[in-house]
Amino acid sequence: MSSAVENTSLRTGPDENGRFGIFGGRFVAETLMPNILALEEAYHAAKADPSFEAELVDLAKHYTGRPSPLYYAERLTEHLGGAKVYFKRDELNHTGSHKINNCLGQILLAKRMGATRIIAETGAGQHGVATATVCARFGLPCVVYMGAKDIERQKPNVFRMKLLGAEIVAVESGTGTLKDAMNEALRDWVTNVDDTFYIIGTAAGPHPYPELVRDLQSIIGREVKEQMMEREGRLPDSLVACIGGGSNAIGLFHPFLDDKDVRIVGVEAAGKGIETGEHCASLSGGAPGVLHGNRTYLLQDDDGQILDGHSISAGLDYPGIGPEHSWLKETGRVEYVSVTDKEALDAFQLCTRLEGIIPALEPSHALAHVTRMAPDLPKEHILVMNLCGRGDKDVFAVAEHLGVDI
Amino acid sequence: MSAPKTSTRVEQKFAALKAEGRAALVTFITAGDPDLETSSAILAGLPAAGADVIELGMPFTDPMADGPSIQRSTIRALNGGPKANKGQTMAKTLGMVAGFRKTDTTTPIILMGYYNPIYHYGVDAFLADAKEAGVDGLIVVDLPPEEDAELCLPALAAGVNFIRLATPTTNDKRLPSVLANTSGFVYYVSVNGITGGAAADAATVSKAVARIKSHTDLPVAVGFGIKTPQAAAAIARVADGAVVGSAIVDRIKEHLDDTGAPKAGLVEDVLGFVRDLSDGVRGARVGDAQ
Structure with missing residues (x-):
């Protein structure tokens, strides 16, 4: 470990360009850039607003447990x-699972930003179920992209999502797993950029998602x-x-x-x-x-x-x-x-x-x-x-x- | 505007077409689709078939902004056809350009794709080898202006045009930063979405082109959803170029047998379709749009 690391906080990242050292960033198509920037702005505004934190704390206690x-x-x-x-x-x-912690925060942001449609990707189905759950709770339509292979090996979660009212789209491209589901969710987002909020399930993706998901988790x-x-x-x-x-x-x-x-x-x-x-x-x-x-x-x-x-x-x-x-x-x-x-x-x-x-x-x-x-x-x-x-x-x-x- | 001092093939081509009073036909194929030999033959025939500017796709496993047609084209290229034991690589793509340049020194070639294969190759090595092969410009879908330091600025310094995509979501506030380091031409994506999907109507495109032109002197080519000679002609009336991609790679797919091998006549049919597109573009009157 370098002395710089020993002496400085490791909790200040990312920088204003969304970087953790050389990692992170905003490598997305131009169509998505305005949305990414709007999300960053909305998130910073929400963090400064005590009512956002209060609502999240209340939901965490009474809804998540x-x-x-x-x-x-x-x-x-x-x-x-x-x-x-x-x-x-x-x-x-x-x-x-822990996925609900993230989904509750992101759907509150989606509401603040005026989104009327939610999309998500899922692998095991845990994030898909959590997203379908918050969409049911907040009354927003939900489309979940899931690899065809994962649909096969996670049948109980697929049915849970359907019960919760989500539409499940089977992704056949690639090997039909999480990576391919994420590609397909991004293709949906770039097509429906005006009304759709993408609830990413993990601390990855373009800035500010890694920071946002980390903070919520x-x-x-x-x-x-x-x-x-x-x-x-x-x-x-x-x-x-x-x-x-x-x-x-x-x-x-x-x-x-x-x-x-x-x-x-x-x-x-x-x-x-x-x-x-x-x-x-x-x-x-x-x-x-x-x-x-x-x-x-x-x-x-x-x-x-x-x-x-x-x-x-x-x-x-x-x-x-x-x-x-x-x-x-x-x-x-x-x-x-x-x-x-x-x-x-x-x-x-x-x-x-x-x-x-x-x-x-x-x-x-x-x-x-x-x-x-x-x-x-x-x-x-x-x-x-x-x-x-x-x-x-x-x-x-x-x-x-x-x-x-x- | 930080355009290189000597004009590139892209700039020369658009200047020549402007003098002719017509728009450019910009054609896209994926390098190595359906195999290296067939793809090289198509590439070699494109200028004579009427392609003014060539976009050559660098295949990538995860083409996030592309629809099913180009996704399948990419997979075909990466597999390399039924006879290949290894498919398309960046070295082979650059080799295709070098081969093309032996017989054609004027038609601009733009490499189009995603950043990871370039990043993995190494930005400096890639720019040196691309320049050496005769590449004129780059379109890299997942490098917005926020990431200019990655490849855009090094490309400009190396004398390679970096062509940026502008989209309907690129508002007036954002447009100047999108245009700032763009050179060669601006590629206007006429609809929010993926390649090969819905098309915008000419009136909407015309307004969008005018908006971009109020911010730049660069030529504006328009793409996404242009599938027929008539559609290409309609765009050629209101923009400096019409880009056709998915419709061309679909033609390639139509001429593959069950094993994925090319059937006789594939190259001729694809080039025949390009000729039809070119007739559409050349027949359109663009003078009143300039």
Whole structure:
């Protein structure tokens, strides 16, 4: 870590051009530029308006069910025999994941900006469900773009979105996963730029989305700080979260970036193994590039063509990552590691049996890394893992992977 | 306006057409679609078929501003046809331009696409190699003026035109920054949307062109949704150029067999369609729009 990093706050980004170091930016078609600039202006105005914050706090408490508990995973801790493991239980939120934190904030902005139509992309369907939920709650029509392959492996969420009144558009282009859904959502936005608000689901995309989504998800880390002071009278020693685009992770990490004694670890999806090429670990196996409005680490070939990722978890199946994570990797503040499909499946089963909690496959990746870390750490070491989603949506896919016919 | 001192092929071409009193036919094909050999043959035949300016697409896996026609064209190019073991690359695209320049030294070639393949190639290396190959200008969809330092300013310094897209959402407040570092011509995207979709009517386009011209002396070419010689003629009456892309790459697709290989007569038919477009543009009266 350079001395500049040690002496300055890591929480001031992005700069006025939407950059975190060289990452981020506004790499979009001209048609979208006025909207991007209007969103930035509307967001800054909303931040300065106490009524925006008040409405968000009220919805978080009475609609989402915040604060989410900070749970001491006692049996898992005993099993691992090392660090004391806590779960931040964002899977208990309304709609079953952290995604609702972001969607509520963005739909309030959409209302302020006078949008009459909402679009979103979704991978696992968690963001799609959260978006369809807030659209139902605020009475706005909702179109969700979802890869055809993801529709197949996330059927329960597809039906939930339909029940909530959303229109689901199956995206067949590319490999029919999250990247392709995002392309198609951008094509919709560029066509319907006058009346449509695009609720991006992760802390990526053109500025100001990475900042906006991070700020809305930072409630996770702020609550952890407060709850841990109450429980243990001190800050945790380490934080662990899974990363696809990275919104749950940046939400947990950001409030702690300047607390230098807190070790921070992000866990990417290694799929069938980094060495096989079939993975979604942009930071471990990719290179900086420009896609979907921002510069960040991307999976790409020798000619700058984007490669299709692979992960057992549809929510991590994306060849990029939020730009702030790319920057945090380069500054060295956050460690990034990866976990395979197999390791995640094992952790999924372990958590289910030991804690009576069925985690989503996404945080099962974080949990798999916790099972590697914790045994070597002293018993007084406090570790917090973000349990960012519940696994109800995954039970059919898991049964298939385990060879069980239900 | 920071136009390079020596005039480029793009500037020379538009000046010559202005003297002739007609608009330019600007044609788009994707480099390597459906395979390198066929695509090179189409490229070589475009000037004789009446294309005044050539846009050559640099294929990219994620063409976010393109509709289904150009998306499919891009996939065909990246696959390289049923016989290829590797498809189109940036080196092959630049090689196509160099090959074209052996027999044609006057028709401007604009490379069009997305930033990542250029960024990955390296901006300085790309500009040097593109210049060397005989590329005259660049259109990079995902580089708005806010990102000028990335490629636009280095391109201008290297003597390569950087042609910006202006759109219906580019309001008068924003237009000067869009035009500031643009050179060669302005590409007006006549509708909000993706390529190959709906078209704007000539009256609406005429107003938009007049608005842009009140801010710049650069020629204004208009594209998106122009699919027939008649539509090209209607645009040629009110603008300095008509851009046709999706309709041309659809012609390529119509002449592919089940394996994706070109059938006999593909090149001739595509060039025949370009000739029809050119007749439309040349037959339109543009004098009263100048």
